[in-house]
Amino acid sequence: MGTLRQNLRYAFRSLRRSPGFTGIAVLILALGIGATTAIFAVLDSVALRPLSFPESERLVWIESPVPGVGPDAVFGLSAAGYFHLREENRTFEEIGVYAGAFGALQFNLTGTGEPQRVAGASVSASLFEVLRARPLLGRLIGPEDDRPGAPSVAVLGYGLWQREFGGDPGAIGSIVYLNEAAVEIVGILEPGIELPDRRADLWIPHQLDPAATPVNSHYLAAAGRLRPGVTVAEAERDLVRLTNQFPELFPTAYYDSFMRETGFTTRITPLRDHVIGNMARVLWVLLGAVGLVLLIACANVANLFVVRAEARRRELAVRSALGAGRRQLAGHYLTEGVVLSLIAGALGLVLADLGVKLLLALSPAGIPRLEEVGLDGVAIGFASLVSVSAGVVFGLFPVLRARIDLAALRDGSRNVSLSPQQNRVRAGLVIGQVALAVVLLAGAGLMLRSFQQLRQVEPGFDAEGVLTLEVAIPASRYQSYNDVNRFYHTFLERIEALPGVRSAGAAQVLPLKTMGFCSLIFTEEKPLSPGEQPPCVGTHQATPGYFEALGIPVSGRAPDWLDMARAAGDVVVTRSLAERLWPGGDPIGKGIKGNSSEPPFYRVVGVTGELRGAGLDRAPTEAVFFPMLPLEGAPLWSPPRAMTLVVKTESVNPRELTTGIRRILDDLDPTIPISAVQTMEEVTARSMVRTTFAMLLLGIAAGIALILGAVGLYGVIAYLVGQREQEIGVRVALGARGAEVARLIVGQSLQLALVGVGVGLVAALVVTRVLGSLLFEVSPTDPVTLGVVVAVIVGVALLASWLPARRAARVDPMVALRAE
Numbered sequence: 001m002g003t004l005r006q007n008l009r010y011a012f013r014s015l016r017r018s019p020g021f022t023g024i025a026v027l028i029l030a031l032g033i034g035a036t037t038a039i040f041a042v043l044d045s046v047a048l049r050p051l052s053f054p055e056s057e058r059l060v061w062i063e064s065p066v067p068g069v070g071p072d073a074v075f076g077l078s079a080a081g082y083f084h085l086r087e088e089n090r091t092f093e094e095i096g097v098y099a100g101a102f103g104a105l106q107f108n109l110t111g112t113g114e115p116q117r118v119a120g121a122s123v124s125a126s127l128f129e130v131l132r133a134r135p136l137l138g139r140l141i142g143p144e145d146d147r148p149g150a151p152s153v154a155v156l157g158y159g160l161w162q163r164e165f166g167g168d169p170g171a172i173g174s175i176v177y178l179n180e181a182a183v184e185i186v187g188i189l190e191p192g193i194e195l196p197d198r199r200a201d202l203w204i205p206h207q208l209d210p211a212a213t214p215v216n217s218h219y220l221a222a223a224g225r226l227r228p229g230v231t232v233a234e235a236e237r238d239l240v241r242l243t244n245q246f247p248e249l250f251p252t253a254y255y256d257s258f259m260r261e262t263g264f265t266t267r268i269t270p271l272r273d274h275v276i277g278n279m280a281r282v283l284w285v286l287l288g289a290v291g292l293v294l295l296i297a298c299a300n301v302a303n304l305f306v307v308r309a310e311a312r313r314r315e316l317a318v319r320s321a322l323g324a325g326r327r328q329l330a331g332h333y334l335t336e337g338v339v340l341s342l343i344a345g346a347l348g349l350v351l352a353d354l355g356v357k358l359l360l361a362l363s364p365a366g367i368p369r370l371e372e373v374g375l376d377g378v379a380i381g382f383a384s385l386v387s388v389s390a391g392v393v394f395g396l397f398p399v400l401r402a403r404i405d406l407a408a409l410r411d412g413s414r415n416v417s418l419s420p421q422q423n424r425v426r427a428g429l430v431i432g433q434v435a436l437a438v439v440l441l442a443g444a445g446l447m448l449r450s451f452q453q454l455r456q457v458e459p460g461f462d463a464e465g466v467l468t469l470e471v472a473i474p475a476s477r478y479q480s481y482n483d484v485n486r487f488y489h490t491f492l493e494r495i496e497a498l499p500g501v502r503s504a505g506a507a508q509v510l511p512l513k514t515m516g517f518c519s520l521i522f523t524e525e526k527p528l529s530p531g532e533q534p535p536c537v538g539t540h541q542a543t544p545g546y547f548e549a550l551g552i553p554v555s556g557r558a559p560d561w562l563d564m565a566r567a568a569g570d571v572v573v574t575r576s577l578a579e580r581l582w583p584g585g586d587p588i589g590k591g592i593k594g595n596s597s598e599p600p601f602y603r604v605v606g607v608t609g610e611l612r613g614a615g616l617d618r619a620p621t622e623a624v625f626f627p628m629l630p631l632e633g634a635p636l637w638s639p640p641r642a643m644t645l646v647v648k649t650e651s652v653n654p655r656e657l658t659t660g661i662r663r664i665l666d667d668l669d670p671t672i673p674i675s676a677v678q679t680m681e682e683v684t685a686r687s688m689v690r691t692t693f694a695m696l697l698l699g700i701a702a703g704i705a706l707i708l709g710a711v712g713l714y715g716v717i718a719y720l721v722g723q724r725e726q727e728i729g730v731r732v733a734l735g736a737r738g739a740e741v742a743r744l745i746v747g748q749s750l751q752l753a754l755v756g757v758g759v760g761l762v763a764a765l766v767v768t769r770v771l772g773s774l775l776f777e778v779s780p781t782d783p784v785t786l787g788v789v790v791a792v793i794v795g796v797a798l799l800a801s802w803l804p805a806r807r808a809a810r811v812d813p814m815v816a817l818r819a820e
Helices: 002-017 019-048 079-088 126-131 158-165 232-243 256-262 271-276 279-311 313-321 326-362 377-401 420-456 481-496 546-550 561-565 575-581 654-668 680-687 689-723 725-733 738-774 783-809 813-817
Strands: 059-065 092-099 105-110 116-123 135-138 153-156 175-178 181-189 202-205 220-226 267-270 466-472 501-507 518-523 536-541 554-556 570-573 591-594 602-608 623-626 642-649 674-679
Touching: 002 019, 002 326, 019 279, 019 326, 019 377, 019 689, 059 232, 059 271, 079 092, 079 220, 079 232, 092 126, 105 466, 116 674, 126 220, 153 158, 158 181, 220 232, 232 267, 267 271, 279 377, 279 420, 279 689, 279 738, 326 377, 326 689, 420 689, 420 738, 420 783, 466 654, 466 680, 481 501, 481 561, 481 642, 481 654, 501 546, 546 642, 570 575, 575 602, 591 623, 642 654, 654 674, 674 680, 680 689, 689 738, 689 783, 738 783
Parallel strands: 116 202, 153 181, 536 623, 570 602
Antiparallel strands: 059 220, 059 267, 092 116, 092 220, 105 116, 105 175, 135 181, 153 202, 175 181, 466 642, 466 674, 501 642, 518 536, 518 591, 554 602, 570 623, 591 602
């Protein structure tokens, strides 16, 4: 302990004596440690840490892929399928389901103050057992609540209980109204309990009927808890076996041709993999990027230590002459290196905290588990480990790299020039920095190119000046199609009368946000042959004004309110669906319908352009837009009570219309809330937010790497100019011009930079392949991007060598020759 205290005192005294070295080294290292720790904290919270549910490693996600519908098409479970899988499986402790496999469930909540739209969960009682959820107060939904016809009850999420009830235990037993239906609050969930893939403020029983007629409708999201010792593969084989029994057990809902043509089956995925999705890959890429930044920072600090080690040759010789062995010297300098790195680590933690807050501010809403992100003990331990490791390496530099030369004592020399070997070490470190900067710049450039490609995709609509908002009207007072149609007709007409509004419409879906699920579609001209499976496409109801407000071009015509009033059965289809159903023909006037292949059929009156509703990086959408009122004899699915309104403005800020729209709705029905108010430009930006997020962070990392690489290159060239001052003085005295000397110095800089670029390009060709799944219409080896990266690196190298070259060109030969 005495030796340790002595070494610590020496380390602090030595670092205080060199404030310039200490300050620069700490700042550079802190930047690398802070950036790496911030990304690690996000990665650990989102991707590495188990889910917050008890024994979460046994939780799995259950879904039904249908590759025959589309390569990425996935259904949830049907009610009949859920009961069969739950009761007959051999591998699960429990299976639970909830409504909303194709989108979040929302409720109109009244009775607690202002009407509001809240995220809801309509669940089976078994889901609470799957999640091992426990009540904070009261009780959870039990099997007796989950029977059809049971009294309506609800459980509040902790957040809603705090916001609307102020955390009052008296909320238990109170009555609230969901979509105007009275519901008794029976329990409060513990904090942090959510649905596996989304937030839920309020939970109600779904009340499925096991005796109901089986229907091929897969709207149920499903999660299960495996029995101890059961693997995911074993559970999947078990459920696939049961799924293959569907045609025999439920012949009216599942026939052999459906199973064969759609490839319908059941797939099991660890719940954590489902929740995280491809975000884990993005975060690993970002951690690798900031890890490269850390390496560049360490290379810079190592360069500083190389110079400092040679400058301390005399000190090493003195200590050695006084009897200090290499072990003692190593202890002194190791302590010094660790102390410096720990100081940098402490500052790095401050920077990491700021970095995490910045990441949370910039991050997309789609990143899961963000509420769990923070600088906890794991992140602090990671930063400490990085700091100590760097400190050990740096601390050994004076002993391992410097020469203990007793001649330094005899001649009294204070020459601090580096040996050729140490010059090669410094040059190698700079080459490594340039190479790493090339890799980072290539990754950032590829993400930027991908973002540009996405921006150039024509979405099929015009987002400028469009306000969107969601409205849902209660079934208790708007029961029929006519009631719903009348409400939205009046509402939209009054919105269109507002100053600055050009047009307004509504539909059940919004491009790039919610395009709903698919339904089977039949056409009049092409009856299905025996066993043939009809296509499953998006089926949505829309009002007049919807296409005009969104700027969606329509060939033919879009239905107006007169067409709607006479229930003419006019529909609009997307171009991609028209080309699939009537290739090479004119779709106008063709018959189409859902639910059955029997007449009468709806008639196509318009065809949109290519509409990319599912994402700018996805294939054009196949969809049918049905009218608000069904054609007589051809019923639709249900009255479209929940709609997304789109309002096209002329000159005003779209958001400024919100107050006027709210006032109109209060006049029509003050119990109906407005939710999800945003502009269409915000919707479009949010659809690209993961690409934008990765691009931005890679760009920041690449920028830091470029700056650190330039600093390292400048440091080496500046040092070499100082070393060669006499040589340069001789050259000038012999007639060399300043420009020639400058070219010599710049040439040395470019040699280092070009070697680094060469190494970096080889590394980039390998490393950037991991970005393949994040790119859109850009190759990981895109020559344009790599060419720009090379140009930027060479330009920075020239800039970094400019000041040393200018200094060399101005050397006074008389001063230089008298220096020794």
